[in-house]
Amino acid sequence: KHHLCYMFSVLTVKAQISLGPWASVAVCDDKQVAYYSNENKKWIRESLTIDEPPDSRDWYLHQLNTLSNCTVSQCSELHVLQRMVGCDLVNFPDGTVSLRAFDEYGFDGEDFLAFNSDALQWIDKNPKAKETKMKWDLQTGRNKFIKKYLNNCMNWISTFNNTKKNSPDVRVFARRAPDDHNKMVLSCLTTGFYPRDIEMNIRLDRINIQNQISSGIRPNGDGSFQLRTSVEIDRNHEGSYDCFVIHSSLTEPASIKWGKYGICINCETEFLWLVIAGAPVLILVLTVIACIYKKKRSNGEL
Structure with missing residues (x-):
């Protein structure tokens, strides 16, 4: 699974006033790959294969002022226009590909409009959006341009991910279960992988174990990701994990195997305490044996 998404936030202080704060970034698989520099008045891109978005800064100002055109009693002085545009790409094991394109708008913190790339029509998600929907549905040239732009998204994702891949570093270890010393918690930790999407399972004899607990995919400081999965197992059970x-x-x-003598945290400590606890008994037994041996030897029985 891969996705590419452009996100825009436009803010104005008062209706029909010039554009206020502006933020726009491009994200591929949860990693920023481009952003608009307000200082340089242009897009800064990590990869030239990813195109710039289809609309300019002035276009957003026009839309924001149009949507904010209401009386003072109907709307506040602060208005926000937000947009997410991009696509999700799924490659299946049989070689088939699924592409879902999206273009969604929010206005003043509420869902507003969404583009149906198959029907080439807009879907109004707010009563205030009906007029805008009718106007945008008639703009066939713009809608076809967006359709083509979203389809190109698949090529950008493929190109970007062919050059941005890190293999996962996988470790398997166990520790004593805190509430039951007859059980262990077997854990699998994988880190350093990119892109984000990954599938990981702890198996017994090549069958996924039920009731696994996952940490969820988490980011690392270098832009890669990590995931940890754990499950309780019977420490005396024979099998291939x-x-x-x-x-x-x-x-x-x-497939990273964990055997009976694999890494087990705190297990050695438990064994050490068993040895220490059993030491006095062992010494007593050895002393008794030594006494019996000495007595028999003095009586000539040996």
Whole structure:
């Protein structure tokens, strides 16, 4: 799964007044790949294969002023126009591809309009958007341009992700269960992977174990991601445990095995305390054996 999304936020202080704060960024798989520099008045792009958005800064000002055209009693002095435009791409194991394009608007904190790229029509999500929907539906040239722009999204995603891939570093370890010393918590930690989408499961004899607990995919400081999955297992159960990982950076799924003598945190401590606790008994037994041996030897029985 991959996605590319442009996000815009436009703010004006008063209706029919010039444009206020402006923020616009492009995000690919949750990583910023481009942004608009207000200082340089242009887009700064990490990859030239990702095109600039279809509308200019002045276009947003025009739309914001049009939508804000109401009486003082009907709207506040502060108005915000937001937009998300982009696509989601899914590559299936059989080689087929699914592409979902989207173009959505919000006005003053509420859903406003959304573009149906299949029907080439706008969907009004707010009673205030009906007039804008009718006007934009008649703009066939603009709608076809957006349709073509969104379709190109698939090529941009493919190009970007072919050059931005990091393989996951996978570790498997266990620790004593806090409430039941007959059980262990087996964990699988994978980190450093990019893109974000990943599938990971702890398996027993190649079958996914039920009731796994996941941390969810989390970001690392370098832009890569990490994921941790854990499950309770019977420490005396015989079987083959492994961590099974599927990621687009791997030519085939990775299987990292965990055996009975694999890494186990706190297990050695438990064993040490058992030895310490049993030491006095062991010393007593050895002393008794030594006494019996000495007595028999003095009586000539040995």
